[in-house]
């Protein structure tokens with residue numbers, strides 16, 4: 001356990017100063033089985049005490065429920081938190097495997113008003129396009145997002161799961177503070193195009209699912225056996241069947257590195273994600289998701305771990321050996337379009 005606050009970093013050129021690790025709030029209302037609201041609230045407060053300032057949500061998380069849940073916390077600490085939310089993705093409650101993606105201007109205008117109302121704030125600090133609708137030119141989408149900045153509804157812009165080329169086209173319209181994409185010991189596809197483009201353009205990288213949706217902590221080894229029926233991870237190819245068995249064996253080098261640092265597996269996964277900042281020379285702010293105060297303590301402590309060359313040599317080869325894609329449908333990801 002620690003009471004030390006984590007260091008801060010600038011979220012891209014011109015972006016706000018934030019704690020070097022953020023908090024993913026999705027699981028508090030959505031995707032990962034039942035939550036305890038009181039415990040989630042305690043998690044938010046503990047994170048803030050430890051210097052976590054970037055809080056990540058989206059309108060899609062529980063059909064607005066996650067934004068509503070976070071609103072009292074944000075209002076109580078408005079000057080100390082950076083609120084990040086997203087538009088573009090709708091998940092129909094009657095069919096959680098389906099995705100509706102909208103990037104058109106009328107939809108964005110409607111989405112931002114709905115998020116502002118649910119969050120009950122005057123301005124969103126970081127507004128992301130959650131998924132890319134290839135039917136709308138990205139310049140048009142970012143053009144409307146830029147209008148929202150000029151109108152004072154939004155402070156900074158972000159994009160999630162965009163390709164390097166899409167990021168470049170967007171940045172030509174308005175400065176982008178951050179790209180949020182999956183990046184972890186298990187998921188490194190963004191290093192080919194997105195990361196070098198972000199570095200060149202002065203854009204920060206916000207790795208989502210840096211704990212491999214919990215798998216990298218060793219807390220579950222099979223979605224079918226270990227997780228509840230409504231858990232979203234049961235739909236993810238790498239956590240089910242033979243893939244899960246093969247992938248669980250890949251945790252061995254992480255165990256070895258963890259033992260040598262007196263750390264947990266999750267801390268090593270987070271330290272690796274954080275260290276990509278040095279490897280690729282750009283700001284990296286992982287946003288591990290948790291609903292437990294003790295886990296926020298564990299996760300933020302990882303910001304103090306420095307991995308050596310021998311550690312990286314054990315950890316770096318893992319990703320290419322992972323069985324199964326990170327989503328059943330990869331067309332919605334940057335890798336699916338690159």
Ligand SMILES: NC(=O)c1ccc[n+]([C@@H]2O[C@H](COP(=O)([O-])OP(=O)(O)OC[C@H]3O[C@@H](n4cnc5c(N)ncnc54)[C@H](OP(=O)(O)O)[C@@H]3O)[C@@H](O)[C@H]2O)c1
Pocket residue numbers: 023024025026027032056057130160161180181207208209210211212213214215217219266287288289290291292295296298299
């Ligand atoms: N842009 C996008 O498309 C996108 C996609 C997915 C996620 N996200 C964002 O990224 C955030 C983080 O991603 P994620 O939640 O999917 O995955 P993650 O951070 O890789 O893992 C979260 C899972 O790990 C567990 N966990 C956290 N800390 C732990 C620890 N120290 N020991 C053991 N287990 C631990 C959590 O359980 P408990 O909650 O029970 O602690 C949860 O089940 C989300 O909350 C969301 O805000 C964005």
